[in-house]
Amino acid sequence: MPKKIKTLIIGLGRIGLKYDLYNNKILTHSKAIYKHPNFSLVGGVEKKSSLRAKFFKKYKTQSFIPNYKMYRNSNAELVVISVNTSNHLRILKNVLNLRNLKFILFEKPVGKSLSETQKIDSLCKKKLVKVVPNYIRLFDKETNRIKKIIKSKFRSKFIVEVLYNQNLQNNCSHMINLLLFWIGNFRSIKKIKKINKNNYHFTLIFKNCEANFICKNKKRSKSQIKIIKKDYEILYKSDGEKIEYLNKKQNKLRKVINYEYINKYQYNVYEHIYRNKKNNLFFEKLMVNAINTQKIIEKIKNH
Numbered sequence: 001m002p003k004k005i006k007t008l009i010i011g012l013g014r015i016g017l018k019y020d021l022y023n024n025k026i027l028t029h030s031k032a033i034y035k036h037p038n039f040s041l042v043g044g045v046e047k048k049s050s051l052r053a054k055f056f057k058k059y060k061t062q063s064f065i066p067n068y069k070m071y072r073n074s075n076a077e078l079v080v081i082s083v084n085t086s087n088h089l090r091i092l093k094n095v096l097n098l099r100n101l102k103f104i105l106f107e108k109p110v111g112k113s114l115s116e117t118q119k120i121d122s123l124c125k126k127k128l129v130k131v132v133p134n135y136i137r138l139f140d141k142e143t144n145r146i147k148k149i150i151k152s153k154f155r156s157k158f159i160v161e162v163l164y165n166q167n168l169q170n171n172c173s174h175m176i177n178l179l180l181f182w183i184g185n186f187r188s189i190k191k192i193k194k195i196n197k198n199n200y201h202f203t204l205i206f207k208n209c210e211a212n213f214i215c216k217n218k219k220r221s222k223s224q225i226k227i228i229k230k231d232y233e234i235l236y237k238s239d240g241e242k243i244e245y246l247n248k249k250q251n252k253l254r255k256v257i258n259y260e261y262i263n264k265y266q267y268n269v270y271e272h273i274y275r276n277k278k279n280n281l282f283f284e285k286l287m288v289n290a291i292n293t294q295k296i297i298e299k300i301k302n303h
Contacts, residue, residue, distance in 0.1 A: 011082035
């Protein structure tokens with residue numbers, strides 16, 4: 001039997017615990033770690049006693065109040081930091097003292113600013129700790145299939161159209177991060193137009209394409225990405241829940257309901273971590289992508 005990666009969760013809020021308490025999906029860190037055969041859930045840290053009680057009742061695993069003296073002797077190899085972004089750096093400084101620490105997973109965007117994310121990256125590198133920014137879509141099979149299709153079928157000039165819902169920082173960051181992962185070779189930003197405090201229209205310039213971002217500014221609206229070439233088109237709908245592949249030459253349309261993403265997106269993250277646990281380049285690319293996402297967002301906001 002392979003050795004399980006002992007994992008501690010700090011923060012038992014929505015993505016830490018609550019999203020899938022009462023359904024069969026695997027959308028939280030707690031359930032993903034508990035269900036994955038190669039991870040062992042060794043504890044949870046949370047200030048709210050009601051959430052600690054729910055965590056213990058569901059997973060029969062010890063929980064602590066955020067008093068770092070109480071868990072500094074933890075044997076955790078992976079720590080999940082799933083609290084408000086403004087607290088990430090402070091918590092990291094305590095976590096880095098854990099004697100067996102090898103991995104840290106941060107909720108995106110890692111730090112509250114670009115400079116803080118870069119500082120977090122630097123501190124973790126000094127301790128030889130691998131970092132995982134939790135941009136969940138990058139770990140999905142269909143997302144990786146799209147990357148391969150773009151590499152093989154979109155070598156010449158093409159166009160991308162992105163419709164995102166409210167908030168550049170929260171929702172749109174996922175779409176930016178996806179395009180950086182899929183396309184690479186980002187060059188510049190142009191046509192920035194501020195809609196309101198949190199929303200912008202803008203265009204990202206890549207080596208072989210322009211990606212036009214339009215904010216729909218509607219509550220409960222989901223994002224979509226359309227990748228358009230003369231003979232081929234990909235439509236990434238409903239935040240990635242539905243995907244359409246259109247081969248225009250053959251007049252063939254393939255529709256995919258992405259059940260893996262809908263039902264187990266957090267489990268996918270841990271599967272990739274385990275599969276690549278010795279692959280330093282895998283973790284480095286994830287962190288570079290997260291930093292570049294934050295650079296783009298700050299440039300747009302500071303325009």
